[in-house]
Amino acid sequence: xxxxxxxxxxxSLAVVAAGCGSKKESASGTTTAASSCAKDDLNLVTTDxxxxxxxxPAFPPWFGGTPHKPWQVSDxxxxxxxxxxxxxxxxxxxxxxxxxxxxxxxxxxxxxxxGPKSFDFDINQISFSPSxxxxxxxxxxxxxxxxxxxxxxxxxxxSASSVAALKPYxxxxxxxTTSYQFIQDTIKPSKKPSVFPQNAGAVQALKxxxxxxxxxxxxxxxxxxxxxxxxxxxxxxxxxxxGGEHFGMVFEKGNxxxxxxxxxxxxxxxxxxxxxxxxxxxxxATGAPTLK
Amino acid sequence: xxxxxxxxxxxxxxxxxxxxxxLRLEGEGARxxxxxxxxxxxxxxxxxxxxxxxxxxxxxxxxxxxWGDISNAFPDIARAFVLNVKIFLVCEVFxxxxxxxxxxxxxxxxxxxxxxxALAILYADxxxxxxxxxxxxxxxxxxxxxxxxxxxxxxxFWAGVGLILIYSGYVAEVYRAGIESxxxxxEAAARSLGLSRFQALRRVILPQAIRRVIPPLLNDFIGLQxxxxxxxxxxxxxxxxxxxxxxxxxxxxxAYLAAAALFVAITIPLARLTDWLIARDRxxxxxxxxxx
Amino acid sequence: MSALRLDGVHKxxxxxxxxRGIDLAVEDHEVVCLIGxxxxxxxxxxxxxxxxxxxxxxxxxxxGEEITARGVDVNAVRRRIGIVFQAYNLFPHMSVLRNVTxxxxxxxxxxxxxxxxxxxxxxxxxxxxxxxxxxxxxxxxGQQQRVAIVRALAMRPELMLFDEVTSALxxxxxxxxxxxxxxxxxxxxxxVIATHEMSFARDxxxxxxxxxxxxxxxxxxxxxIFSNPRQPRTEQFLQRIIEAGRL
Numbered sequence: 001x002x003x004x005x006x007x008x009x010x011x012s013l014a015v016v017a018a019g020c021g022s023k024k025e026s027a028s029g030t031t032t033a034a035s036s037c038a039k040d041d042l043n044l045v046t047t048d049x050x051x052x053x054x055x056x057p058a059f060p061p062w063f064g065g066t067p068h069k070p071w072q073v074s075d076x077x078x079x080x081x082x083x084x085x086x087x088x089x090x091x092x093x094x095x096x097x098x099x100x101x102x103x104x105x106x107x108x109x110x111x112x113x114x115g116p117k118s119f120d121f122d123i124n125q126i127s128f129s130p131s132x133x134x135x136x137x138x139x140x141x142x143x144x145x146x147x148x149x150x151x152x153x154x155x156x157x158x159s160a161s162s163v164a165a166l167k168p169y170x171x172x173x174x175x176x177t178t179s180y181q182f183i184q185d186t187i188k189p190s191k192k193p194s195v196f197p198q199n200a201g202a203v204q205a206l207k208x209x210x211x212x213x214x215x216x217x218x219x220x221x222x223x224x225x226x227x228x229x230x231x232x233x234x235x236x237x238x239x240x241x242x243g244g245e246h247f248g249m250v251f252e253k254g255n256x257x258x259x260x261x262x263x264x265x266x267x268x269x270x271x272x273x274x275x276x277x278x279x280x281x282x283x284x285a286t287g288a289p290t291l292k
Numbered sequence: 293x294x295x296x297x298x299x300x301x302x303x304x305x306x307x308x309x310x311x312x313x314x315l316r317l318e319g320e321g322a323r324x325x326x327x328x329x330x331x332x333x334x335x336x337x338x339x340x341x342x343x344x345x346x347x348x349x350x351x352x353x354x355x356x357x358x359w360g361d362i363s364n365a366f367p368d369i370a371r372a373f374v375l376n377v378k379i380f381l382v383c384e385v386f387x388x389x390x391x392x393x394x395x396x397x398x399x400x401x402x403x404x405x406x407x408x409x410a411l412a413i414l415y416a417d418x419x420x421x422x423x424x425x426x427x428x429x430x431x432x433x434x435x436x437x438x439x440x441x442x443x444x445x446x447x448x449f450w451a452g453v454g455l456i457l458i459y460s461g462y463v464a465e466v467y468r469a470g471i472e473s474x475x476x477x478x479e480a481a482a483r484s485l486g487l488s489r490f491q492a493l494r495r496v497i498l499p500q501a502i503r504r505v506i507p508p509l510l511n512d513f514i515g516l517q518x519x520x521x522x523x524x525x526x527x528x529x530x531x532x533x534x535x536x537x538x539x540x541x542x543x544x545x546x547a548y549l550a551a552a553a554l555f556v557a558i559t560i561p562l563a564r565l566t567d568w569l570i571a572r573d574r575x576x577x578x579x580x581x582x583x584x
Numbered sequence: 585m586s587a588l589r590l591d592g593v594h595k596x597x598x599x600x601x602x603x604r605g606i607d608l609a610v611e612d613h614e615v616v617c618l619i620g621x622x623x624x625x626x627x628x629x630x631x632x633x634x635x636x637x638x639x640x641x642x643x644x645x646x647x648g649e650e651i652t653a654r655g656v657d658v659n660a661v662r663r664r665i666g667i668v669f670q671a672y673n674l675f676p677h678m679s680v681l682r683n684v685t686x687x688x689x690x691x692x693x694x695x696x697x698x699x700x701x702x703x704x705x706x707x708x709x710x711x712x713x714x715x716x717x718x719x720x721x722x723x724x725x726g727q728q729q730r731v732a733i734v735r736a737l738a739m740r741p742e743l744m745l746f747d748e749v750t751s752a753l754x755x756x757x758x759x760x761x762x763x764x765x766x767x768x769x770x771x772x773x774x775x776v777i778a779t780h781e782m783s784f785a786r787d788x789x790x791x792x793x794x795x796x797x798x799x800x801x802x803x804x805x806x807x808x809i810f811s812n813p814r815q816p817r818t819e820q821f822l823q824r825i826i827e828a829g830r831l
Contacts, residue, residue: 112543114355115348134541135355146581160488172527176540194527195537201433208436210445481673484634485739486663487685496684499677 003287014290015192018272037260039095044257050096052076052087052118053106059062059199060223061281062125076103082219083123083270085140089273094250108176110134111250120257122250125158125217127178132187141246142274148221148237148288149213150206150229157212158235169212170194174202178245179215186238187215203228219282236251293425330437354544365538369547370443373554375529376520377553379452384516386456391463396493399471412464413577425522432526447526466508470501488491503573510566519542521551585648587774588743594641595628602628606642610743610776615769617785617806619747620795621821624777629795630745633776634667647742663691666736667745670752672728674720674735675724678726680707681716690698692739699738706734720808726757730764737768744768745765746777757764782825786810 033138045051052065057073058081065078069123078082079098091101104119111122112135127145128138143221151157157169172194173179183193194211196202207229214224218237223270225232251258397405398412431454435473436445445527446452474497482492502509521532531551538547588610595603601623609615618626628663631637635645635651644652675683680781684707685699694702707713710730720728722816729749736744746765750758760786769788779785785792787808794805794815802815813819 017472096530108540114351125333129541131542175536180537181541193530195529196527197525197533197536201429201525201527204433205438205447208433208445210447213526259383477669477671477673478675480636481669481675483659484636484662484665484667485690485735486659487687488659491690493691496675500675503677 005110008201016076024081037094037263042094042277043255045118046102050091050094051104051119052101052213053104053111053117054083054124055108056105057199059228060227061284064281070105071103073142080281082143082277083125084144085277086239086268086274087123088243088270089277090261090264093267100136119253120251120255121261123222124250125177125247128248129178135253137249137253137255138252139251139258139261141248143247143282145178145245145247145280146218146237146240147179147186147215147245148218149215149235149291150221150224150232151213151235151265152206152209152229152234155209155212158233160235161289161291163238166291168211170210171215172196172202172205172211173215174199177216179217182238183215189210190215204226206232218288219287221254221288222284236289239290239292296473302573325361356545356549357545358546360566361542361544362550365535365547366550367551368538369534370554371535372529373551375448375523375528375530377552377558378447378525379455379520379530380513380517383452383455383459383520384513387459387463387512387516390456390460392458392466392498394464395471398468399493416461416464419458420465422458424454424458424519425525427458428522429525430454432523446529448459448523449519451523451526451528455516455519455522459512459519461513463512466512467501470503470505471497473504474500479545496508506566506570510562513562519557519564550558586610586645587647588616588776589645590629590633590642591631591645592642593628593629593639593644595625595632595637596640602798603632606798606800608793608800608803610774612774613772614790615775615777615788617789617792618776618795619780619782619785619792619821621810623794625798626795627747629698630667630747630778631774633743633745634665635661656822659691663687663739664742665745666741666743668729668732668736669747670748672720672725672732672752674728676720678720679717679719680712680723680731683731687735687737689754703734703738706737707731710767711771724757725753726760728801729753729757729761731762731771733764742774744773746775746779748778748780750779750781763788780825781820783811794821796821 036279044249054073054076057072058067058071060081062081062083063074063076064080064084067073067077068077069074071077071171074081074084076087079085080087088098088101088142091098092188106119106122108124108126110125111117111119111124112132114135121139123142126132126138130139132138149171157166160166160169163186167187167189170191170193171183171189173183173188173196175197180193180195183189194205196205202211202216203212203224204216206224213235214221218234221237222235223240225234249261251261265274378395394412394415397408400408400414404437428451431450432447435450471580478496479492480498483489487495503516522532523530524533524536531554535547535551586609590606590608590683593603593606593643594601600625604816606625606629607608618629620626628637628785639652642652643650645662646661646789649657654748674680675686676767678686681700684703685694688699690692690697692699704713704716707716710733712727712730712734715723715727715731720731721733733749749765749831750761753761758781762781765775765777777785777789789806791803792806792809793800794809794813794817796815796817800811802809802818808820809818813822
C-alpha cells in the first residue's frame, strides 16, 4: 500500500516536471517585429496570399454582385460593395493583385475566438471597442458609423421625431453589433429590447410587427428598407458622437500586419479613394433625418 | 493464559487472531478506496498541469475563465435568467398534462381505438424527430406572419408552445414506459372490482406508473430547462442571449460560464428534490413478498 | 334459476384450447370447489366468469341474465361478482382501508364515511381493523390475501370466485385465509373456489368438480369424489395428491 502510494506520487511529480520543462514561449499570437511592409515581409496565414474573412450571407451595401457558392446574397469576390471594395483597395496598396486575395467564410463568433486565426484580417461591420481591442487588434477606421432606426410605415412609431419619442417602443438589434448597447445607452426604452442572432430573424420580427423598430447602422438600414422589409422606411439616424463609433478590420492580437494595413488606409483616405468608395456604395445612406 | 501442554485453544490467542483477521479484511477494503481516491486525485492533478502548462493557456484563460469578466456579466444574466425560469415553469405544467393525454391515447386497446392510437404514435414520432430550434423558429416567426386575427404575436408565447409540443412527445414516451411497467394484474384487479377502464387508469395505474418514472421525467425537466435558451433565436433576451450579447461586445466567453452556472444551480436542487420524492415513495412501491 | 350457469363454454389462447365445453350450474349458497392439475383450465374458467376473458364459444348466465351477450355493461356485471387472485393484487400505493373503499366509493357511489364504515366493519370481522392505515407492503402474505377478500366483499357481490388464493402463501399463513373463506361459506355466500387444498375442499364444498384438460370430467359431493371417484383420471390425480402428502 505504501509502495503504491509512493510510486504514484513520484510518477505525478515526474509528469509535472516534464510539463514545466517543455513550457513553450508565451503564446497569444505571432508577435513578429517586422518593420517592413514589403509584400514579401508581411506576416500572412498563407504565403503570397491575402486571406480576408467575412460572414455569410454577405449583405449589401457592404458587398455586392451575384453570389457564387458558398456565398449567399452577395459575392465578396466581386469587388462590389463597400467592404469588398475597401478590402481590394487595401490589398492593392499592400501589393496584392486581385487574384491574390482569397475570401474566407468566418462566422462572426469565430473572428474573436482564442487561438490562431485562419484569416489575415476580417472585415464584417465590426465596431471598435476598447474591451474588444483587448482580445483582438483593430485597424483604424474605414467607416464612421451612424446608428439609425428602421420602422414599418404607417405604424405609431413612424411618426416619432426625436430620441425621446422612441422610448415607449419595442426595439430590436442584431447580435454582434453595437446597436443593442446604443439602445440601452442612448434611447433607454421602457420596453425590453430584443437581440437577434441573425439578420433574417431581425427582419422577420420587424415584418411581423413583433418589434416596432430595428436599430442598425445606416447603410445596412437602407438595404433593409430597400430590399428586405416592404413598406418600411429609415425613420432617422442618430447624431454621431465625436470620436464615435467606427468599423475596423479585425486582426489576431499582436499581428504586425495591422500597421501595414493602417498605412494603406491612411493613404486611401488622404488620396480620396475611401471617400469615393463611400460615395459609390453608400451614397443612399446619407439621406435620413437626424433624430435628437 | 493456558499453560504449556494444554491442548485446548487459548481463548485469548483466539480472540486476538480474530481481531487481526477483522482488521486485515477491513484494511483490504479501505486500501481499495484509498487507491481509488489517490489515483483520481493524481489524474486530475496531471490534467490540470497539462492544461495550464500548454502554449495557448493564457489566451484561453483570459477568454473563458477571467473572473472580472464573469462577475461583470453575471448580474444582467441573472436578471435575464428569470425569463428562462418562468418559461420553464409554465411550459412544464402543460407538458405534463399534454404528454399524459398522448400516453393514455396510446394505451387504449382494441381495434375501435386504432385511429387514436395511431395519432398518438405519429405525434410522439414527429415531436421527437423534428429539431426543436426549427419548430420554435417556425412558430415564433411563422405563426405571427400569417396575420390571422386573434393569433398572438408574442415570441415568448410561441417559443413556449413550441417547447410544449416537442417535449410532450418525449414525456409521453416516458409515461408510456411507466404505464407498461405496471403489472397487468393491477388493472385486472381494478377492473374486477367493477372500475371502468378510465377509473382503473386514474386510480390504480397512473399513480403507480408516474411514481416509477420520476427519474426519467426529471431528465426531461432538465432538458427543458436548458432548451428555454432557444427562445434566443427569436431575439428574446433570456440568460443565453444576454450571455451572447455580452460575449460579443467583449469578445470573451466568461458570460457563457456565468449562464451555465445558473442553469446548473437550478438543476442540482431539482435533482435532490426528485431523489427525496423517490425515497419518500419507495416504501409504497410494489406490495412485497410475504412479510414473515 | 341458478346463481351462475355456464353453457358449453369454450376458450382458446391462440392454438391452445384451454376450455373445451364447460357446463356448470351453481345454485344460490352453493360452494363449488374446482380441483384439477395446473393447466386444466381452472383459472381461465374463473376469469371467463368475471368477463376478464372473452369466450370463444358458449354462454354464461348470472342470476338468469346472460352476461356474455353483446352490449352487456361489463363493469356492471363485475360489480356483482367478487374475485380474489392468487397474487392478492392489492394496490400498493394505497392504504389497506383505501384499497377496500376505492370501488365502493368510485363505483357504487358511497360517500367516504359510508365506505369507510363498511370497510372497517369488514376488516374488523376478519381481525384486520388495526391494520387499516398500513400499506400493503407492511403486511404478511396471509394478511394481504385477507384484505383482498375484504376488498371484494366490500362490493357486496352476489357471487365470490377464489382462484387458488392460498397457493402463494407460506404454509403457516394458509389457515387464516381458509378460515375467512369458511366463515363466508357458513354465512351463505355463493362461491366457486379453485384450489389445491383438498382437505379444505372436502370440508366446505357442497360440490367438487374435477377439471381435466378443459372439461369437467367428474363432479359430485366431496365425499364421493374424494373417496370414490368414478373416472380413472380423477383417481390418478387424487393419487398424486396423496403421494405429495396433501390429502
